[in-house]
Amino acid sequence: xxxxxxxxxxxxxxIILNLLSENERMYGYEITQKVKSITQGELLLKEGALYPALxxxxxxxxxxxxxxxxxxxxxxxxxxSNEGEKEVVNKLQEAKNFITQLxxxxxxxxxxx
Amino acid sequence: xxxxxxxxxxxxxxIILNLLSENERMYGYEITQKVKSITQGELLLKEGALYPALxxxxxxxxxxxxxxxxxxxxxxxxxxSNEGEKEVVNKLQEAKNFITQLxxxxxxxxxxx
DNA sequence: TTATATGCATAAAATTCTTATGTAAGTAAA
DNA sequence: TTTACTTACATAAGAATTTTATGCATATAA
Numbered sequence: 001x002x003x004x005x006x007x008x009x010x011x012x013x014x015i016i017l018n019l020l021s022e023n024e025r026m027y028g029y030e031i032t033q034k035v036k037s038i039t040q041g042e043l044l045l046k047e048g049a050l051y052p053a054l055x056x057x058x059x060x061x062x063x064x065x066x067x068x069x070x071x072x073x074x075x076x077x078x079x080x081s082n083e084g085e086k087e088v089v090n091k092l093q094e095a096k097n098f099i100t101q102l103x104x105x106x107x108x109x110x111x112x113x
Numbered sequence: 114x115x116x117x118x119x120x121x122x123x124x125x126x127x128i129i130l131n132l133l134s135e136n137e138r139m140y141g142y143e144i145t146q147k148v149k150s151i152t153q154g155e156l157l158l159k160e161g162a163l164y165p166a167l168x169x170x171x172x173x174x175x176x177x178x179x180x181x182x183x184x185x186x187x188x189x190x191x192x193x194s195n196e197g198e199k200e201v202v203n204k205l206q207e208a209k210n211f212i213t214q215l216x217x218x219x220x221x222x223x224x225x226x
Numbered sequence: 227t228t229a230t231a232t233g234c235a236t237a238a239a240a241t242t243c244t245t246a247t248g249t250a251a252g253t254a255a256a
Numbered sequence: 257t258t259t260a261c262t263t264a265c266a267t268a269a270g271a272a273t274t275t276t277a278t279g280c281a282t283a284t285a286a
Contacts, residue, residue, distance in 0.1 A: 006122075006123040007123045007124060007127075007207065007208065007211040008123070008211065008215070009119075009122040009123040010119040010120045010121070010122040010123070011120060011215060014120075014219065015215075015218050015219065018218065018219050018220065019218075022220070035218065038217055038218055039214045039217065039218065042210070042214055043214055043218075092219060092221075094120065095120065095215070095219055095221070096221060097155070098120040098121065099212055099215065099216065099221070101152045101155055101156055102121070102124060102128075102208070102212065103212065104151055104152065105128050105131065105132075105148065105151055105152065105156075106127065106128065106131050106205060106208055107131065107135070108205075108208070108209060108212070
C-alpha cells in the first residue's frame with residue numbers, strides 16, 4: 001500500500017468495502033484517489049494491491065461489477081452485493097475491536113480518549 | 114498471530130517494543146502471556162510469529178538479550194537497547210497516525226470520540 | 227512530442243504470519 | 257507411572273498480502 005506504513009496490511013478489504021458502502025458504486029482508480037484525499041496523501045493505495053483485492057472480493061461474491069466506457073476509456077464499476085452489504089458490517093465491527101485491542105496493547109487508551 | 118485477526122499484521126514489532134519499554138526485560142513466553150491477558154484472550158501471539166520477530170529486532174540492534182536458567186529451563190530475556198529506546202517512540206507515533214487514518218477511512222471518527 | 231493523468235491488469239519478489247513440528251523439563255492427575 | 261498439560265525455545269513449509277515493476281491504451285497539457 002503505502003509510504004512507510006506496513007501497518008495497513010490486512011485492512012485493505014475493510015477499507016474497500018466501507019468506501020463502497022457509502023458510495024453505491026466506484027471504480028478502481030476512483031478508490032485510489034479517494035483514499036489519497038481522505039488521508040491527505042499519507043496512504044497511497046497501489047494498483048498492485050488494489051486490483052487483486054477487488055478481483056478477490058468479486059470472486060467471493062461480495063462485489064458486483066458493471067463496465068462502462070467514458071471518454072473512450074473503460075471503467076469497471078464495483079458495488080456491494082447483498083452478501084457484501086452484510087459482510088461490511090462484520091468487517092467494521094472487527095476493525096473496531098482491532099483498534100480497541102491495539103490501543104490497549106500500546107497504552108494509547110486513556111480515560112480522556 | 115491470531116484468532117480471526119489478520120488485521121494485526123505489521124503491528125507485532127510495535128507491540129513487542131512497547132511492552133519492553135514498560136517492563137525493562139521480558140522473555141518470549143512471558144510476552145505471549147502478557148498479550149493474552151491484556152487482550153483477554155482475543156489476541157493469541159503464536160510462537161512462529163513471535164520468535165522470528167524477536168530475532169529480527171535483535172539483529173537490527175533494537176533488542177539485547179541475556180540468558181538465564183530457571184528451574185533447569187532456559188529463559189532468554191530481551192530488553193531495549195539504546196537504539197530500541199529511540200525507535201519505540203517513532204513506532205508509537207506511527208501507530209497513532211495509523212489508527213487515526215484508519216478511523217478516518219472507516220468513518221469511526223466522530224466528534225464524540 | 228514528451229510528460230502527466232486516467233484506467234485496467236498481472237507477474238515476480240518481499241514480507242509477515244499460520245501451521246506444524248521438534249526438543250526439553252516441570253507438574254498434576256489417573 | 258504414564259498420560260496430559262504447561263513452560264520455554266526454535267525453525268521450516270506453506271499461505272496470504274503487499275511492493276515493485278511492467279504492460280497496454282487513451283487523453284491532455286506543455
